Amino acid sequence: MPIEEKKIPVTIQDVAQLANVSPSTVSKVMNDAPHISSSTRERVRAAASKLNFRPNAIARSLKVKRTATLGLITNDLEGVFTMPMMRGVEEAASNQGFSVFMCNSYGEAAREKNHLEVLLDKQVDGLILMSGYKVRERGAPAMSVGTLPLVYLYQYTRDLAVPCVIPDDQGGGYLGTAHLIGLNRRRVGFINGPTDFEQTHQRLEGYRQALSEAGIPFDPTFIKVGRWEESSGYALAHELMSLPQPPDAIFCASDSLAAGALDALHQLGLRVPEDVALLGYDNRPFSAFQRPPLSTIALPLYEMGRLAGELLLKAIAAGTTQAGVHKVPCYMVKRQSC
Template identity: 35%
Template sequence: MATIKDVAARAGVSISTVSHVLNHTRRVSEEATRNVLEAVSALNYAPNSVARSLKVNRTRTLGLLVTASTNPFFAEVVKGVEDYAFSQGYSLILCNTENQFERQRHYLRMLMEKRVDGLLVMCTDLDEAIQELMRSYQHVPQVVMDWGGSSDFANVINDNARNGAYLAARYLLQMGHRHIACISGQLHKATTQLRLDGVRDALAELDLSLADDLIFEGDYESQSGFDAMQQILALPQRPTAVFAFDDPMAMGALCAAHLAGVKVPDDLSIMGYDDTELARFTSPPLTTINHPKAELGKTAVELLMARIRNKELATESLTVKPELVVRQSVAAPRR
């Protein structure tokens, strides 16, 4: 394997000149720069990133903890993070935690051992134990995404879940629906409760309320949406609309309705949340709430970069703006 000495010898320059060319730390003549780059290419030279990071105390690497990278919403945010990080010359280490504390703790420690320059955490909830562990690493800049809380040690980007759910429920009400069922996420999750509050806010404007027996607990995955819809279709008095708290559950609900011979939206309207890429390609295309995923990822990296450059910056909380996306899975109820 070629060394920096080999590059210097082939280019006919000093080792320090090679270092300046590769690290852009000092102006080098065009001829010397060209000779160094030609030598690097000819020798297939790869700098020792570990040694360099120890010297400059920077690895140009970011860590990302995500609840489930297979979930379409998380996957699209991860793409936004990775694209922007790459454009800024940073590599990304992705860790899929499945919302399990032991995995979260393991990956956090691993990322700290690898001396990442900054940490991104994307999840719907952070329990106190993992918050305390993150706080113990607060010397490393951190940004938390998609979490309805605040923090004294990390920047936080809130998903505005209450407002997003309010927009969804208000649209269903404007279309004439009064008997609305919800397929929620896990009821112990803060995000789920915020979305339920948003539904209740919209109903309250018409002096209506959300009955407990119209809340069907899911887990933000397609199978739970399918199972919940089967329960809904078996009700003696079927609701005219179903609001699923994310697109995968809405897609599961669409599938269950189709297999039962229920036409959407003629017989039953279905609303999703997140506006994932696949929402445009369901049958019918899914009416949903857009959660700006690429913007979320880009903003998170921008915040993190700012903290990396200046660790004295105060932490702050930002809130994204959800928007209604009208497609073809919602219609006025039949009289």
Template identity: 65%
Template sequence: MKYKKRTPVTKITIQDVALAAGVSPATVSKVLNAVPYVSAETESRVRAAMDRLNYRPSSIARSLKIKSTSTLGLITNDLEGVFTMSMMRGVEEVATQQGFSVFLCNSYGEAERERAHLLVLMDKHIDGVILLNGFRVGERPAPALPVGNIPVVYLFQYTHELAVPSIIPDDFGGAVMGTQHLLDCGHRRIGVINGPANYEATHERLKGYRQTLEAAGIPFDPALIRAGKWYESSGYALAHELMSQPNPPDALFCMSDSLAVGAMSALRERRLRVPDDISIVGFDNRAFAAHQTPPLTTVLLPLVEMGRLAGELLLQAIQTGQQTGEIHRVPCQFIQRASTRLTA
């Protein structure tokens, strides 16, 4: 049990550096900010003084003057959500590139907390906020900003009501890709295992499936469609349901990888081989999709890319002071693996 009395650390200021380098604080500030008109000789003297004194500029003082903290806020409904982290990584990537930090806040889905976080963030003078949420149809958009007005972008949720950019995946397009691939493989009876109806994504994806089918001249058969929760257990149960019909599907399009995993275990129980007897396509491209047997063909939800776009749009809004209320649909990406194959 050692004790450590922290020394009062007389913070090195720009003044100290100036003194040590024999110049004025203004000059030190210039080299800090790469402002022209300081001679190479002076600059190196200042630089030397800086690291001799181990100087680190106070971003607080800087922020006070220039009115920017170089910090973005990111408030999420569910920090533990399976998609959250990937989007955050995208945001952080572009933020870091431009010298911004990201202040993460978890609202645990409570409007109260979200408001409180927003308030604190604004008091801290962050430059902009990303509101990150899973969206459900009928749910009202996140509350308008409580005070002031700083740039905001909606991520993984959207709104028409605010003049704020929204970023969502192109679920429709993703479903088109998955369906088209199964058609290309030669399948004609493609079953669908979908998620719950209170997610807008489920409707978009079903629409993509349906339109692709119809474009190929194949009639839509409601008997091939099932919906449940997003999880494995639903996939398992619904696959059994679909396959025990008189005229069962020859391919399954599962609207989440979890559903697909559940479905695969049902198929295994029915002694159906994937992809020899039946093809299966997932959605999301979760990490585990690649490690299934067989590795799952799936549609990638462009989470990192969405995060990047959110960061870019926000940074742009901060710099230009303008933002538009557009809805950006980021395209999905088809990932071919081994759970599908050309039929004879």
């Protein structure tokens, strides 16, 4: 049984008393301030560790007006894209001693506003607004956040003076197309998603770029656009394959599209990848379970989250946020469909 009961919350006063100094001195020691003799420094440290003292972050924050806390509001805590991004920001944050509040707005402005209020009340040092859906352009947050550093994650914005980090979809389109061409396919079809998604243009642009670099003329009849659905992929693959000179490779702008295309190809008795190579996009979990397992262009979700966190931390440290869109490279995951 210990001689003295350990008071549960041990304050700076307690260690000051034990070390026979003033609280201010203890504070200075804990913060490695100069003008403290090494003898008292030692004494204070000893007292602190003996009492197991850890400063109350709340009290500290009140004075220094920093909380080492980030807010992260996502519109989708369910989808498969969110988790790696979250992990990235969590890691970036905790590497620098920051914690992150996780909030889910369900895409509802009212909920987003409410979360923003609470986070602002709790004096977060910065905010990440993250989307779990395919990246779309978005406007201002649901309420003013004053001068609080902000970064958009997986959300595109043209106008706002806010940094946003998104995947490099043009690079991904290029990467996939170039890979297909490298496999000696010169007639590569492209099944795209709806044109009101920014990334469909980017991915197509990458496709054209790879074609042009390889000296292959661009053939508009090889481009099909549908919705982000398996049935679209199925129908459009049929259209492509009934062309007088059908493609020997199909690049789909999403894995669902590719899954549909795969069905169509099977139905036509075509072998994948021998007769036509198939490539998806997004690296959705199910793509590994197709027959054959689908090659696909992966979104760099973890890296995006990490970058978003680091940008935010930098903005907080610097006191200035540099707007602009930050694109992080997609990468290829090779399986057996091409």
